[in-house]
Amino acid sequence: MQYRLYSDHPESRYIEVECSMKITPAELLEIQLPAWRPGRYELQNFAKNIQQFGVFDTEGNALSFRKITKDRWLVQTREVSDIIVRYNYYSNVLNAGSSYVSDEFWYVNPVNLCVYTDENLDKPCTLELVIPDDYLIACGLPQQPQPGATGSKILMAKDYYELVDSPLIASATIQCRTYQVDTTIFHVWMQGNIKPDWQRILADFQKFTAAQVKTMGGFPESKYHFLNLILPTPYYHGVEHRHSTMIVLGPDDEGEGLYTDLLGVSSHELYHAWNIIRIRPKELLPYDFTKENYFSTCFVAEGVTTYYGDLYLRRSGVFDDTAYFRELQVYMKRHFENNRDAQQSLTESSWDLWLDGYEKGIPRRKVSVYHKGALAALVLDITIRRNHEHKKSLDDVMRLMWQRFGIPFVGYSFEDYQAVVEEVAGEPLEWYWKDCILSNTPLENHLNHALSWVGLQMVTFSDGTVHLQELENERAVLQRNKWLNDDC
Structure with missing residues (x-):
C-alpha cells in the first residue's frame, strides 16, 4: 500500500489522502479504517473525521461502494488489480494520539487516517508527504533516499502494523539532539516555543535510559525517537510506539514543572518499549x-x-x-x-x-x-x-x-x-x-x-x-x- 498525504490549504485543517494498493482481482473488496489506536484502549472512530471518500481504478473511473460498518467500505472492484482510494481527513486535534496540520508544522498519526485491506496488512507500505522542502521529519520510520527530489518525502514501513505505530512531526523549526546507550541511538525532538537546555536533557535522558537498558539486558531497537510537542496550554500526554514515543506537554512557560513532566513521561514511555510494545498480552x-x-x-x-x-x-x-x-x-x-x-x-x-x-x-x-x-x-x-x-x-x-x-x-x-x-x-x-x-x-x-x-x-x-x-x-x-x- 502506498499513501500520499498533502494539504493545499493547511489552514482548513484537512489532509488529503491518496492510497494506492494492489489487490487480488475479485468482484468485491472491503476497505477498513482503524476504529482505535494502540496505547489507548477505547474506540475512537476515526472515520468521523472523513468528509469526502471515493474509490477509483488507475484510469480514474469511479468504483461503486457503500459502507457496511461505521468505518468499513464494501467496494465493487470489477476485477481490477489496482485501486486508488481518495479521501480527506480533518486534523484539528493536538494530543499524543491525534493528527494536526497547519502552516507551521504537520503532526500525523498514520493510524488515524490510513485505510487498509485485510490482505495487505503484512505487506510493505510507503508514506509520501507533500511538504515544504525545508521541513525536517521526526519519525521512527526510515526515509527513502530521493537525490535531487523536491516537493515530497517518502517514509518506508515493513508492513501496515509498523506504519500505524510510527507517528511523525514535520516542521522547519523542529529541534533535535541525539545520545547513545550501548549500540542504540536515541533522538530527542522538540517542536514548540521552547529553548531546550540540551546539556541537561541529554545528561538526564542518558542516565535513565542506561539504567533501563542495563536492567533489561539490552534495547529492542537500533534507533529510538522521543517526539515532543510543547504547547502554550496545560497538557500532559504520552503514547508508546515501536521505535518512538509521542509526547505532548504544556504550558511552554512552566519551567521546572514542565521539565519534571518531561522526565516522568519520557521514562515511562521508554519502559513501554519492552512492556506492551513487545511484552504484549x-x-x-x-x-x-x-x-x-x-x-x-x-x-x-x-x-x-x-x-x-x-x-x-x-x-x-x-x-x-x-x-x-x-x-x-x-x-x-x-x-x-x-x-x-x-x-x-x-x-x-x-x-x-x-x-x-x-x-x-x-x-x-x-x-x-x-x-x-x-x-x-x-x-x-x-x-x-x-x-x-x-x-x-x-x-x-x-x-x-x-x-x-x-x-x-x-x-x-x-x-x-x-x-x-x-x-x-x-x-x-x-x-x-x-x-x-x-x-x-x-x-x-x-x-x-x-x-x-x-x-x-x-x-x-x-x-x-x-x-x-x-x-x-x-x-x-x-x-x-x-x-x-x-x-x-
Whole structure:
C-alpha cells in the first residue's frame, strides 16, 4: 500500500489522502479504517473525521461502494488489480494520539487516517508527504533516499502494523539532539516555543535510559525517537510506539514543572518499549483494528510501567529521594483519595478500559490501572526483595517476561504472568492475587506492610487525605537505600 498525504490549504485543517494498493482481482473488496489506536484502549472512530471518500481504478473511473460498518467500505472492484482510494481527513486535534496540520508544522498519526485491506496488512507500505522542502521529519520510520527530489518525502514501513505505530512531526523549526546507550541511538525532538537546555536533557535522558537498558539486558531497537510537542496550554500526554514515543506537554512557560513532566513521561514511555510494545498480552497479538481487543492485564502493561517510570529516575540519580517520594505520593493520593472504595478489581478495570476507562465514570466503580496498578507493583517488588534479601526483585520478573514472551513475541496470559511472578518470588503469593489484583480489597494494609520494610508509611488523615511519611529506623533506611539504588 502506498499513501500520499498533502494539504493545499493547511489552514482548513484537512489532509488529503491518496492510497494506492494492489489487490487480488475479485468482484468485491472491503476497505477498513482503524476504529482505535494502540496505547489507548477505547474506540475512537476515526472515520468521523472523513468528509469526502471515493474509490477509483488507475484510469480514474469511479468504483461503486457503500459502507457496511461505521468505518468499513464494501467496494465493487470489477476485477481490477489496482485501486486508488481518495479521501480527506480533518486534523484539528493536538494530543499524543491525534493528527494536526497547519502552516507551521504537520503532526500525523498514520493510524488515524490510513485505510487498509485485510490482505495487505503484512505487506510493505510507503508514506509520501507533500511538504515544504525545508521541513525536517521526526519519525521512527526510515526515509527513502530521493537525490535531487523536491516537493515530497517518502517514509518506508515493513508492513501496515509498523506504519500505524510510527507517528511523525514535520516542521522547519523542529529541534533535535541525539545520545547513545550501548549500540542504540536515541533522538530527542522538540517542536514548540521552547529553548531546550540540551546539556541537561541529554545528561538526564542518558542516565535513565542506561539504567533501563542495563536492567533489561539490552534495547529492542537500533534507533529510538522521543517526539515532543510543547504547547502554550496545560497538557500532559504520552503514547508508546515501536521505535518512538509521542509526547505532548504544556504550558511552554512552566519551567521546572514542565521539565519534571518531561522526565516522568519520557521514562515511562521508554519502559513501554519492552512492556506492551513487545511484552504484549496475547489478546493484542495481532491487533484487530475493527473492534475492542479485551484483556485483563493492563495493570501489568500500565501499572508496572508507571511504577518503573519514576523508580528508574531515582535509580539513575536523575531524581533524589525527595523527588521520588513526591511522585509516589501522587499515586497514593490519586488512588486512595479518589478510588479507595471502588468496587472493581484491577483485572475488571483492565477489561473495562474499553467501556469507560478514560472517563471519570460513576462514583466508586473503577480503579486506575495506572495508579493502583503502580502501587500493586510496588507491593510485589518489595515483597520479592524481602523474601530474597534483595537478591531478587520485580526486575527479575520483567526480565523473564522479556525473555519468554517479548523476544519471541508470542504474547502472554494472566496465568503466564502469575507463574513467572511466583517462580521469582519462590512462593504462591495467593494473598497478593486475591487481595491486590483480583478483588476490591482495600490496599492500605498490604501497602503499609511493604513500605514499613523500607522505612516508609502512608498516613491517612480524618478527612480521607493521605501522606507519605518517612520512618526513622536505621535498619529500614538501609533496606530503602538498597531498594532505591537497585542493590539486587
